[in-house]
Amino acid sequence: xxxxxxxxxxxxxxxxxxxxxxxxxxxxxxxxxxxxxxxxxxxxxxxxxxxxxxxxxxxxxxxxxxxxxxxxxxxxxxxxxxxxxxxxxxxxxxxxxxxxxxxxxxxxxxxxxxxxxxxxxxxxxxxxxxxxxxxxxxxxxxxxxxxxxxxxxxxxxxxxxxxxxxxxxxxxxxxxxxxxxxxxxxxxxxxxxxxxxxxxxxxxxxxxxxxxxxxx
Amino acid sequence: xxxxxxxxxxxxxxxxxxxxxxxxxxxxxxxxxxxxxxxxxxxxxxxxxxxxxxxxxxxxxxxxxxxxxxxxxxxxxxxxxxxxxxxxxxxxxxxxxxxxxxxxxxxxxxxxxxxxxxxxxxxxxxxxxxxxxxxxxxxxxxxxxxxxxxxxxxxxxxxxxxxxxxxxxxxxxxxxxxxxxxxxxxxxxxxxxxxxxxxxxxxxxxxxxxxxxxxxxxxxxxxxxxxxxxxxxxxxxxxxxxxxxxxxxxxxxxxxxxxxxxxxxxxxxxxxxxxxxxxxxxxxxxxxxxxxxxxxxxxxxxxxxxxxxxxxxxxxxxxxxxxxxxxxxxxxxxxxxxxxxxxxxxxxxxxxxxxxxxxxxxxxxxxxxxxxxxxxxxxxxxxxxxxxxxxxxxxxxxxxxxxxxxxxxxxxx
Numbered sequence: 001x002x003x004x005x006x007x008x009x010x011x012x013x014x015x016x017x018x019x020x021x022x023x024x025x026x027x028x029x030x031x032x033x034x035x036x037x038x039x040x041x042x043x044x045x046x047x048x049x050x051x052x053x054x055x056x057x058x059x060x061x062x063x064x065x066x067x068x069x070x071x072x073x074x075x076x077x078x079x080x081x082x083x084x085x086x087x088x089x090x091x092x093x094x095x096x097x098x099x100x101x102x103x104x105x106x107x108x109x110x111x112x113x114x115x116x117x118x119x120x121x122x123x124x125x126x127x128x129x130x131x132x133x134x135x136x137x138x139x140x141x142x143x144x145x146x147x148x149x150x151x152x153x154x155x156x157x158x159x160x161x162x163x164x165x166x167x168x169x170x171x172x173x174x175x176x177x178x179x180x181x182x183x184x185x186x187x188x189x190x191x192x193x194x195x196x197x198x199x200x201x202x203x204x205x206x207x208x209x210x211x212x213x214x215x216x
Numbered sequence: 217x218x219x220x221x222x223x224x225x226x227x228x229x230x231x232x233x234x235x236x237x238x239x240x241x242x243x244x245x246x247x248x249x250x251x252x253x254x255x256x257x258x259x260x261x262x263x264x265x266x267x268x269x270x271x272x273x274x275x276x277x278x279x280x281x282x283x284x285x286x287x288x289x290x291x292x293x294x295x296x297x298x299x300x301x302x303x304x305x306x307x308x309x310x311x312x313x314x315x316x317x318x319x320x321x322x323x324x325x326x327x328x329x330x331x332x333x334x335x336x337x338x339x340x341x342x343x344x345x346x347x348x349x350x351x352x353x354x355x356x357x358x359x360x361x362x363x364x365x366x367x368x369x370x371x372x373x374x375x376x377x378x379x380x381x382x383x384x385x386x387x388x389x390x391x392x393x394x395x396x397x398x399x400x401x402x403x404x405x406x407x408x409x410x411x412x413x414x415x416x417x418x419x420x421x422x423x424x425x426x427x428x429x430x431x432x433x434x435x436x437x438x439x440x441x442x443x444x445x446x447x448x449x450x451x452x453x454x455x456x457x458x459x460x461x462x463x464x465x466x467x468x469x470x471x472x473x474x475x476x477x478x479x480x481x482x483x484x485x486x487x488x489x490x491x492x493x494x495x496x497x498x499x500x501x502x503x504x505x506x507x508x509x510x511x512x513x514x515x516x517x518x519x520x521x522x523x524x525x526x527x528x529x530x531x532x533x534x535x536x537x538x539x540x541x542x543x544x545x546x547x548x549x550x551x552x553x554x555x556x557x558x559x560x561x562x563x564x565x566x567x568x569x570x571x572x573x574x575x576x577x578x579x580x581x582x583x584x585x586x587x588x589x590x591x592x593x594x595x596x597x598x599x600x601x602x603x604x605x606x607x608x609x610x611x612x613x614x615x616x617x618x619x620x621x622x623x624x625x626x627x628x629x
């Protein structure tokens with residue numbers, strides 16, 4: 001029985017650590033984008049390294065959590081759903097990593113007048129992800145509160161869409177001085193920042209049904 | 217020869233293990249909270265303990281229904297009941313061994329012209345209704361309690377499930393113990409008048425003649441659990457309704473409580489002391505109680521959760537079992553008596569049955585006791601060795617997996 005208690009404790013710690021990784025990744029992404037917009041490349045590169053570390057750690061934890069659930073037959077009835085949730089959350093940190101790498105490789109030329117819009121999109125998109133983490137933690141500890149926590153995720157996701165649409169409109173309709181390739185590149189970068197909140201919404205949908213199932 | 221006759225009882229025990237005992241852990245295995253192998257080992261050990269320690273209570277009521285007074289009759293009754301349960305199990309119908317043995321005893325009564333004790337019959341049949349009803353009531357109450365605890369405490373889901381799993385193992389062990397105590401009468405009850413063995417001294421404790429029979433019967437039950445109960449476990453666990461882990465615990469616990477109530481003489485006398493009528497010591501069907509408990513939870517959650525088609529199939533099995541078993545016994549007795557010329561029993565006249573006295577006189581054979589003295593400890597040692605071997609094999613498998621995981625991450629780096 002002692003061995004089993006240790007396994008349970010380990011798994012709980014790993015799940016918590018996984019959530020911490022995603023949460024930190026979101027924070028680092030926000031700071032990374034800000035550093036890029038402020039042309040502070042040293043800080044930006046440090047953030048990229050940090051995100052890569054977090055992403056690799058999250059992958060390792062994901063595999064370890066799934067393995068433990070299978071080998072010790074933990075949460076047999078929720079195993080599939082918990083794995084899917086962890087998978088979707090892992091996609092968030094994957095998106096964060098690839099987005100920062102795109103900034104680093106493609107070095108998008110963001111006009112100073114749009115810096116504020118880019119920060120707003122990043123803030124809203126990251127907030128959607130940040131609001132998701134407490135809801136995901138609540139699924140394990142107080143499933144009755146999951147749905148109310150998810151409301152903010154949906155709110156920030158729609159905010160991200162609105163700001164992104166507005167910014168894209170400014171780029172294509174008001175900034176006549178930019179050539180089409182530049183405009184398309186900016187739209188592409190916006191789209192990638194938006195992906196974070198889209199993934200958060202996907203995870204929220206999943207969490208929502210998972211919570212109903214567990215409460216019933 | 218007498219040992220050969222006993223084989224039919226062991227076959228019935230095997231059938232009971234494959235069918236009724238499956239219900240104890242059916243919900244736990246069906247909900248995938250406990251693996252089949254682990255469940256089978258725990259159930260086997262505790263069925264044996266229950267039968268040997270507390271087995272005598274329920275066997276008296278079955279004896280009242282009809283005292284089979286010839287070893288040939290006991291053989292046929294047990295064989296017919298065993299075949300009935302086996303056939304039903306083969307078609308994955310969770311039937312009741314109690315119903316099969318009751319049907320078979322009534323078949324014997326009809327064949328030999330003995331009257332069926334209507335009071336004992338009513339007592340037994342009434343538990344076919346009260347058992348599942350009590351199971352349903354217990355299940356609803358326990359389910360509400362568990363849900364309230366879950367809602368009001370912020371226990372991590374992983375930890376909560378681990379408590380549930382521990383609870384399932386403990387409740388399952390208790391259920392298996394109660395099943396052994398309650399249902400062993402079905403397996404070897406009809407042989408009790410025919411066997412009078414010398415006490416078996418095992419060093420720490422001594423087994424009486426009855427207990428030796430109970431031990432042998434419960435080993436047959438354990439063999440049934442280990443070899444053939446997997447299918448019925450899946451059926452009980454999944455087909456009536458999809459069970460959550462806490463519902464699985466409630467079903468196992470409710471079933472264990474009901475079986476315990478109907479086999480504990482201590483509890484019965486406690487009830488009597490409070491001024492209420494005593495609880496009858498009757499072999500209750502684990503199958504019916506388990507299904508009653510599952511239905512209780514289903515009704516609490518809304519009738520839409522219950523698969524009524526499967527329930528109908530099971531109900532058909534309940535009607536068919538005593539009927540089929542009774543008819544099979546009647547015709548089998550005819551063949552055994554008229555073709556093989558074996559005494560299958562006679563009509564009992566008066567209070568003292570000379571036939572029983574005759575059997576007892578013949579059966580106190582020291583050679584049988586001798587065989588038992590080697591057979592029982594041998595089987596016990598073999599069983600224990602198998603459990604220990606299984607434990608070490610499982611540990612080895614887990615260790616190897618952990619090593620391969622470590623290797624994977626090392627190579628990845």
